[in-house]
Amino acid sequence: xxxKRIRNLWYWVVAVFPSIVTCALLPxxxxxxxxxxxxxxxxxxxxxxxxxxxxxxxxxxxxLIISLLLRSFSKEEKGLYNPDDYEDRKKRTSAIxxxxxVTFDAITLGLLYLALHL
Numbered sequence: 305x306x307x308k309r310i311r312n313l314w315y316w317v318v319a320v321f322p323s324i325v326t327c328a329l330l331p332x333x334x335x336x337x338x339x340x341x342x343x344x345x346x347x348x349x350x351x352x353x354x355x356x357x358x359x360x361x362x363x364x365x366x367x368l369i370i371s372l373l374l375r376s377f378s379k380e381e382k383g384l385y386n387p388d389d390y391e392d393r394k395k396r397t398s399a400i401x402x403x404x405x406v407t408f409d410a411i412t413l414g415l416l417y418l419a420l421h422l
Contacts, residue, residue, distance in 0.1 A: 315398075315401075318363070319367035322360040323357075330356075337356060337418070338351075359411060362412075363404075367401065370401030373397060374394055
């Protein structure tokens with residue numbers, strides 16, 4: 305049980321980290337930051353620095369949805385499946401959620417880097 309709590313804690317740390325970094329760096333960012341890039345790597349859309357703040361909230365939203373989804377696996381549903389399958393479904397759902405969160409984290413941190421270095 306303790307390892308599950310530690311895993312959940314890290315799950316949320318990974319989800320919240322980009323928002324904390326974004327809030328810390330927001331005052332030092334320029335008003336206009338690159339938000340979209342073409343195939344050549346050139347920025348083809350500039351946006352407000354507050355758009356990066358919105359993007360940094362996406363991992364938190366994803367973590368909330370995955371947490372609610374994992375809690376929705378009911379005990380009655382557990383009886384319908386082999387217990388190993390039930391636990392496997394929860395692990396797969398959690399892993400997919402973590403991949404989504406890390407992907408949003410990478411996008412956010414990439415936008416922050418480009419906003420501060422371009």
